[in-house]
Amino acid sequence: MVDDNLHWILSFYRSSEISGALFFGELARTIRPSAIQQDMTRQFADEANHARYWTDCLAKLGKEPLKISAAYQNQYLAAAGMPTNLMEILAITQVFEKRVVSQYTLHSKSPDVPIEVKQTIADIMEDECWHIQWIREALKKMESDYGADNIKATLKHFTEADREVYRATTLEHQERLGELRLATR
């Protein structure tokens, strides 16, 4: 029921969720108490839970998670450069979260997806949509400090970096991805 490729893909998702939890956890620890810090805290708790959902999903499918060394997020920072302020951190997060939602949606619509995987994606997706929403609202509120045009340009810069990383990642793991539906941009 679960071939080696799906085993690897689900382990990759799990590992990315762990990296996300650590990334936002570290941020939440550094920034001062504020509405943003509260939402960031809720988000890193969500990402940690998503990793757990994938662990549970793999267990239901009779598999142990595989150790995945390279995290998608690290390549992001390499391609886009390190964010230098809170606005840039939220912008890169917004772009990343949209990619996550897009990939999970495409996965769910791919051929022969086990019901356990579909259910896990549906559970995760409820939280991911909230992540995009709170960050969008936080960025909107930052317009007076950073300028709407500047925020727009930052989002564009990170969107381009995201497309580059996604393209390179899917190319690198082409054989493993098999029939999995992928984004065209």
Ligand SMILES: [Fe+2]
């Ligand atoms: Fe997540």
Ligand SMILES: [Fe+2]
């Ligand atoms: Fe998320």
